[in-house]
Amino acid sequence: MIRTVDLVIAGTSGGTFDAAADALRHGRRVLVLLRSGDARGFRRRLCGTANVDCRQVTVMSGADVVCVDGVDGIEAVVIRHARTGRLLAVNASAFLSCDSR
Numbered sequence: 001m002i003r004t005v006d007l008v009i010a011g012t013s014g015g016t017f018d019a020a021a022d023a024l025r026h027g028r029r030v031l032v033l034l035r036s037g038d039a040r041g042f043r044r045r046l047c048g049t050a051n052v053d054c055r056q057v058t059v060m061s062g063a064d065v066v067c068v069d070g071v072d073g074i075e076a077v078v079i080r081h082a083r084t085g086r087l088l089a090v091n092a093s094a095f096l097s098c099d100s101r
Contacts, residue, residue, distance in 0.1 A: 003091070005030060005090060006023070007029070007093070011034075020046055024046070024056055025051075030057045033064070033065065035061075036061060036062065039061035066080045074093060074094055076091055077092045
């Protein structure tokens, strides 16, 4: 399945939540990738904090970024589900890594 978002945010640091909330407040469609944790709880808390429609944000847990690619900028992000190993390609115009390591 290929979807289109404005911003993909990957990471587990505190900056992940803040960056996603800011992007949502500016009307962007956001995909947040968490290595572990409660994706539903994160999404609910994020939508409540940003005071936006939850359809603007998707949160995936147990996912890692495999590749970020594009010609003149970010165009695609490839994601691997840790549990199944399946790959998912996402059209995106921006990528932000908020890893603390």
